[in-house]
Amino acid sequence: MIDTKLKYDVCVVGSGAGAGPIIYELSKAGYKVLVLEKGPWFKTEHFTKDDMTATRRSIYTPNLKEEFHVIESKNEDGNWDGIPTHESGKKFWNGNCVGGSSNFMSAYFHRLKPKDFRLLSEYGEIEKGNIVDWPIDYNELEPYYTKVETVVGVSGKVVPNKQLEPRSTPDYPYPELITNKIADWFTEAGAKEGFNITPAARGIISVPKDDRKACYLSNYCGSFGCSSDGKSSARAALINDAIKTGNCFIQPDSKVFHLETNDKNEITKVWYYNFAGVKEFVEAKIFVVAAQAIETSRLLLMSKNPTSPNGVGNNSGNVGKNLLFSSIATGSGFLEFKDFTPEKIAENNNPMTFVDRTLIDFYEIENSDEQTKIKGGIIDFLVEHSNPMPKAMRNKKDGERLLYGSELKTKLFDYFTAKKKIRFEAFCDWIPNDDCFVSLDETHKDKWGDPVAKIRLGYHEQNKIPGNYLADVAKKIFTKMNAQEISGATSKGPPVNLQAGGCRFGNDPKTSVLDKNCKVHEVDNLYVTDGSFMPTGGSVPFTFTIYANSFRVADKILARLKTMR
Amino acid sequence: MPPELQDIELWQTNRRTFLKAAILTGALSQLSFLQSCSDDEIEKGNDLLTGEQVTIIKSVLLILFPNDGNGPSADDLHSYEYIMWVLKDPGANQENNKYVIDGIDWTNEASEKLYEEKYINLDEKQKEKLISKFLEVDYGHDWCSILITLILESLLLDALYGGNPDGIGWKWLNHSQGFPQPTEELRYDNLLQTVRLTS
Numbered sequence: 001m002i003d004t005k006l007k008y009d010v011c012v013v014g015s016g017a018g019a020g021p022i023i024y025e026l027s028k029a030g031y032k033v034l035v036l037e038k039g040p041w042f043k044t045e046h047f048t049k050d051d052m053t054a055t056r057r058s059i060y061t062p063n064l065k066e067e068f069h070v071i072e073s074k075n076e077d078g079n080w081d082g083i084p085t086h087e088s089g090k091k092f093w094n095g096n097c098v099g100g101s102s103n104f105m106s107a108y109f110h111r112l113k114p115k116d117f118r119l120l121s122e123y124g125e126i127e128k129g130n131i132v133d134w135p136i137d138y139n140e141l142e143p144y145y146t147k148v149e150t151v152v153g154v155s156g157k158v159v160p161n162k163q164l165e166p167r168s169t170p171d172y173p174y175p176e177l178i179t180n181k182i183a184d185w186f187t188e189a190g191a192k193e194g195f196n197i198t199p200a201a202r203g204i205i206s207v208p209k210d211d212r213k214a215c216y217l218s219n220y221c222g223s224f225g226c227s228s229d230g231k232s233s234a235r236a237a238l239i240n241d242a243i244k245t246g247n248c249f250i251q252p253d254s255k256v257f258h259l260e261t262n263d264k265n266e267i268t269k270v271w272y273y274n275f276a277g278v279k280e281f282v283e284a285k286i287f288v289v290a291a292q293a294i295e296t297s298r299l300l301l302m303s304k305n306p307t308s309p310n311g312v313g314n315n316s317g318n319v320g321k322n323l324l325f326s327s328i329a330t331g332s333g334f335l336e337f338k339d340f341t342p343e344k345i346a347e348n349n350n351p352m353t354f355v356d357r358t359l360i361d362f363y364e365i366e367n368s369d370e371q372t373k374i375k376g377g378i379i380d381f382l383v384e385h386s387n388p389m390p391k392a393m394r395n396k397k398d399g400e401r402l403l404y405g406s407e408l409k410t411k412l413f414d415y416f417t418a419k420k421k422i423r424f425e426a427f428c429d430w431i432p433n434d435d436c437f438v439s440l441d442e443t444h445k446d447k448w449g450d451p452v453a454k455i456r457l458g459y460h461e462q463n464k465i466p467g468n469y470l471a472d473v474a475k476k477i478f479t480k481m482n483a484q485e486i487s488g489a490t491s492k493g494p495p496v497n498l499q500a501g502g503c504r505f506g507n508d509p510k511t512s513v514l515d516k517n518c519k520v521h522e523v524d525n526l527y528v529t530d531g532s533f534m535p536t537g538g539s540v541p542f543t544f545t546i547y548a549n550s551f552r553v554a555d556k557i558l559a560r561l562k563t564m565r
Numbered sequence: 566m567p568p569e570l571q572d573i574e575l576w577q578t579n580r581r582t583f584l585k586a587a588i589l590t591g592a593l594s595q596l597s598f599l600q601s602c603s604d605d606e607i608e609k610g611n612d613l614l615t616g617e618q619v620t621i622i623k624s625v626l627l628i629l630f631p632n633d634g635n636g637p638s639a640d641d642l643h644s645y646e647y648i649m650w651v652l653k654d655p656g657a658n659q660e661n662n663k664y665v666i667d668g669i670d671w672t673n674e675a676s677e678k679l680y681e682e683k684y685i686n687l688d689e690k691q692k693e694k695l696i697s698k699f700l701e702v703d704y705g706h707d708w709c710s711i712l713i714t715l716i717l718e719s720l721l722l723d724a725l726y727g728g729n730p731d732g733i734g735w736k737w738l739n740h741s742q743g744f745p746q747p748t749e750e751l752r753y754d755n756l757l758q759t760v761r762l763t764s
Binding site for chain 1: 628706717720721726735737739742745747753759764
């Protein structure tokens, strides 16, 4: 139980990847840190490999009848239609609990490349795209990537590649995870096409670290919590250590709804609903918001004060704008066992699902004129996750026809026992644009009576170009692997688990919400440290960069706190 | 309610149209002499379903996931027992649950229109034909789709939830379950209470 009368040094809203490094560093430095987390506090021993919990009832995310979003999509007439997610059934939540969605990530950890920090300078403007350079460069973030690799825990193996980013250390601190033999099939097939497929780093430790056990290869990662703490979630890797300092106080089931400012536009109080729904507040010297991009923008917009009538940090009208996702191309194929020798099948027909192979050759793509280049991305290769329910659900139909009876049983048996599904996920830049943003929906309210976030999902056509290019590359590799039923293309819908932007950082308060240190321009004691700061997302999943940036900002806050002592 | 059924008037019309069409297309001419189902063939009812409803849904489950020599049937999977658990689960989709029960009566209604007999009095071929006809209309298709989802859950979820006895579904599909598996305290409907008691 927290002491609401105590004035903490730092109050952190949220506890995922953007919050973890702040909580860890400041607690270890001796500052009193209070964490307000909307969700419950699952401990390691609470996680099981139960498909009912993880995917059928989705217990790690809120009930959509109580908490939801309104998603605006463009209809055939070119108008925007808003549909509440409790009607569509499409959740826009990830993990709502201590440690946030980092508990449930698949944990593919790629660094951004130096050119990602200066997308505008390197590749020029894109019509109707709000491309800008970052106010920091790769060199400023590099030491923090290294810190994440060591402190949070990243396993892998560095292999030279022309697209590889500069590193201050020769290799990852944790050796590669054990992979299915099929990983070699990807590498060999890529080599036949002239591609240099290399090991992919994972935010999972392959050997024990302090109280954390190594990955035990449960084969249930994405969507499931980790039962060994091998997965480098903010909870397992950072918050548990922060608690040991005696300076970190976790308050789960506490939903923050208002940041209160004084006449100097400083945050003085954070208001939240406790478990019983009663409004309470806490005070602190410095406040950090890291509630994941959409909810962070929502909280700032909801926090209307005399000094911030449009929401905290929003006097220039930028909060919620330029929301980002990863632009993702996905695809799959099937290795049918009848097409391979028994020896080859025996190599890979086991429960092991780690492949950990990636292709970064096409992080830049040469245009047909061979003079100019466009930004490309990476391709991660994988096999289907182990949990069986999604596999079974994919076999309910043949096209649009519902299967039943012996036909259904035969299809299920064949899918589970006579083939292996291989997949790729290609990550590219989501072009920020004026039609992709978060606002407040004044019609729809959550269970506390507050306006829900309305998300307009404007999609830039440019997203398709590198995505489809990479999908074609991946399909060539699948063909060389003798896969059947190969498919894949850029997904128009955004991946809900890869969200960023909405409070982009920059040097100009007129065009950005945060300064280069992720402090809100207009507010002297408020920082935002989740993925909201990103003005462009790069061509990799965001979590590694969010961790690294949060460590960077922790150093800035530490410097501030020293002057306040 | 499934999206396609949100317009209740349209849905009612579709049902009437189906039943009328079934009669007009001559299904009635397929009537055969039917024995009445004897009392001992009617299952016991419970607090949610009448004996006749239990009998119908068990029969339909076996049509959807039969005992055909290829792996377990709906009976083997305890699909009915699993569905009874779902029908009482406050965390389940309550609209789907209502739909599951309503669908049993629609099946009977369709049987009476099509064959002038209750479903339980049809022979096996007639029952199968009725279900195949049922799948041709939206509400029948959606009802069967929900039942198939529930069968698949009884095939592949942990036995804690009432289906998949002794991992029979996993064994059939050569699936290696993940560890740790859920316990009573950690099953989905007890999990949050367990977490909050121990936090």
